[in-house]
Amino acid sequence: MTINAAIIGCGNISRFHLSGLEHAKVPVRWTCDLNPASAEAAARRCGATAITDWRRAIDDPAVGLIMVTTITPAHRDICLAAIARGKAVVCEKTLADSAETAWEITAAAQAAGTPFWTNYMKRYLPCVEKARELMPEIGPLIATHARTWQLWGDLWTKHPAEGFCHTPQDGTSGVKRNMGGAALHCCGSHIVDLVLHLIGRPYRVFADEHIPPGRDYDLRLSAVMQTRDRGSVLFEACAHALPHLGMSRDGWDEHIEINGVFGRLTIFTPTWDQGDRIGSLLVHEDGRTRTRTEHRFAPVSPFDLAVGHYVAWAERGVQGGQAVTTGYEADELIACLQRSARSGVAVEPAWRC
Ligand SMILES: NC(=O)c1ccc[n+]([C@@H]2O[C@H](COP(=O)([O-])OP(=O)(O)OC[C@H]3O[C@@H](n4cnc5c(N)ncnc54)[C@H](O)[C@@H]3O)[C@@H](O)[C@H]2O)c1
Structure with a gap:
């Protein structure tokens, strides 16, 4: 139909x-x-x-x-x-x-x-689908490192006087109003979702964030997410100023390294709006055969x-x-990460389903 x-x-x-x-x-x-x-x-x-x-x-x-x-x-x-x-x-x-x-x-x-x-x-990127397929090859999970650094220029030492990232006095910035926040909501939420998709739900998180004085959005949120039987996830979402970082040396530095008893999978994903220009990469290191295989995928729009x-x-x-619960799960985890960062204590998500 x-x-x-x-x-x-x-x-x-x-x-x-x-x-x-x-x-x-x-x-x-x-x-x-x-x-x-x-x-x-x-x-x-x-x-x-x-x-x-x-x-x-x-x-x-x-x-x-x-x-x-x-x-x-x-x-x-x-x-x-x-x-x-x-x-x-x-x-x-x-x-x-x-x-x-x-x-x-x-x-x-x-x-x-x-x-x-x-x-x-990003769930539909071929490198993510291939990683899901290869997950059994790496055996029981030990530890995951998930990083998403997004090139936003120097918001660390400069408070923009106008535009999306300007927080007016007694007002709300565009990035907060439209998206709910910066580093964690914009780029970080995709990786929060991929952690849920690839590793599963953590039972406890402990986070720390940086919100510059006078602003209503975060430039960085770092966290440890603990799972019951799949190791811990070290997570970092960051809006940064260094243009020559990442897989394509374009300032986009986003990867997820998943370590199992028998091997490692590392996923490198392109900027959210550049998937049809920049390919993605999955590296599979197999500890048993001592091989390293690079799966390179042609550019394709994830949308x-x-x-x-x-x-x-x-x-x-x-x-x-x-x-159907995908968006809810990411928002629940985002709320817990923020609650932990703002209270300074670990938070256990109370999953509603
Ligand atoms: N998937 C991704 O990688 C990704 C990337 C960027 C943005 N987003 C999300 O997409 C959404 C939109 O972001 P954007 O960058 O396009 O914002 P935008 O401000 O460019 O566009 C939003 C549009 O919605 C319109 N709008 C607002 N309220 C409306 C209403 N009640 N009825 C009809 N139109 C209304 C606005 O006039 C505006 O044109 C947000 O939820 C954002 O988080 C997702």
Whole structure:
């Protein structure tokens, strides 16, 4: 069955969703944004009708799939309304601005039985899928190191006077308002999700973060996440200023090193918006055969891959490819990491499912 889609939120990220829908050959009936010019620009690209009130798209019986690409605080009302109308929903990460709200949305989707995905699209990168396939080869897990350093220029010694990363006096920065935070929410949430995807849920976390004076967002969050039987995960999300770091020497330094009794897997992933330009890499070191194998993957947009999966499942009307709880789990873990960093004590997540 061919499904029709609507996109709600036509800002920065929406072009990747439009591309994914184009690749999947899914007609888009509505593009919606509070800013009519943004909705119209997106509509011109895909032949949709531009609107400013998302309720029109959700009320359209011909629409089966709603892509929620607004800023994070706006996700809740749109997701709940779309679920109540029985639509399949793809919501951008992070799912919500609190674990409570993420759970409210997830529980609604579970109760309604409607397919629901949070767009942690790095799960669909071939290097991640290959790592999952090779995990049994490395045996029982001992320790994981997960790093995501994102080149944001020098926010450490300079407080920008304007723009996304400016925190006005008695006001909120763009990065906090739109995404919930900086290092942990922007780049860190993908790696939080990959830790959950590859290693599983930690039972205890102990974190530490850096928020510069006068700002409302973090530049770094470091943590130890302890699992019951899969070792500890050392985690670090950081907005940094050094352009010559990382796999492509482009300042993007994101990798996950998973150590087992019999070997090591190291995943190197490209910047969230550069996957179709920069390939990914998985290194498999096998302690038993004493071999080191590099699996190099050609550039491919993780958005196209992810949206292709969502569409295939949505057309069948079933949840598939990832659990409905994916976005909630990341938000719960993010909340625990922040709680630990701000209280100075270890926190045990109280998983709600
Ligand atoms: N997957 C990733 O790697 C990734 C990367 C960047 C951003 N994101 C996520 O994507 C989402 C959007 O981020 P962005 O960078 O595109 O932000 P953006 O500010 O560029 O775009 C958001 C758009 O949503 C619109 N909007 C806000 N409230 C609305 C409402 N009630 N109805 C209709 N439109 C509304 C705004 O007018 C704006 O055009 C956020 O949740 C963010 O965390 C994900």
